[in-house]
Amino acid sequence: MTNLTAELPASVTRIDGLDGGDALRVDGLRSSGVVQLHGAHVTSFVPVGGDEMLWMSPLAKAGASAIRGGVPVCFPWFGSGASGEMKPSHGPARVVPWRLVEVDDDAETVRLHFELSHADVAGAPGGDHWPEGLVARYVVTFGEALALELGAVNEGSVDVTVEAALHTYLRVADVRQVAVEGAEGASVLDQLTGRTHTQDGAVVFDGEVDSIVHLEDAPLRLVSRDDAARSLLTLTREGSGDVVVWNPHIEKASAMGDVPDDAWPGFVCLETANVRDNAVTLAPGTSRTMRATYAPGE
Helix, strand or coil, X not given: CCCECCCCCCCEEEXXXXXXXXXXXXXXXXXXXXXXXXXXXXXXXXXXXXXXXXXXXXXXXXXXXXXXXXXXEECCCCCCCCCCCCCCCCCXXXXXXXXXXEEEECCXXXXXXXXXXXXXXXXXXXXXXXXXXXXXXXXXXXXXXXXXXXXXXXXXXXXXXXXXXXXXXXXXXXHXXXXXXXXXXXXXXXXXXXXXXXXXXXXXXXXXXXXXXXXXXXXXXXXXXXXXXXXXXXXXXXXXXXEEEEECHHHHHHCCCCCCCCCHHHEEEEEEEECHHHCEEECCCCEXXXXXXXXXXX
């Protein structure tokens, strides 16, 4: 495993991942799960005594493709980037193996430290658009909650502008029966229409939703529409100016080759992000870290 340079504690085991790639199985005191080296992609998180938090498509593939479901890392651009012409969609970080450089187990939590640099993406789709001095550092923490830290470091000699999103697919019984609270009053870019509006009430999923919510670090709650007091999950963030909320609904899901036609009600994406107007410009020698904590049932 050329991308594994860290010694593994007893709580972390190397396993076969998607499409024959390498993956890491975590069995911690508070939770368990799986991270693929392809994309440093979290594909499972299960709190002790609880249910799987993440949705994975049964048609998900790795290889040259981004994995559908779990937590794709979108970096260093989002979608087709500011120019509208960048490929692959959401950047090369999703489609190449990351280096595992360190693992910590302090009994309460297990932390996996990954890195990705210009040299790691050389020859990969979009790799020629990765700035030479840019280094991504990603820490995945398995505890009572799933904690994610995505850092961008500019080790080069010129300014670098990056977008980032943790494209988290959350498993739900029926997306039409859940809502996202905490975005009330925020400015929202509806990517389906290109129009901006102010969010009135909770975000619901009665049709396709693809929105960038401009919301600096405020927590969000995924709740049941039948019982708003019943919190299914709480998302807290640091260093994040946006949350992307997405579900493809019927028509778009039917056009997606790696999502079964009837699977769309089973997930909602609640993505911690810095994109578009909140893209981050790093001067040489500086860094920026975006943090997200997904806590089930709070």
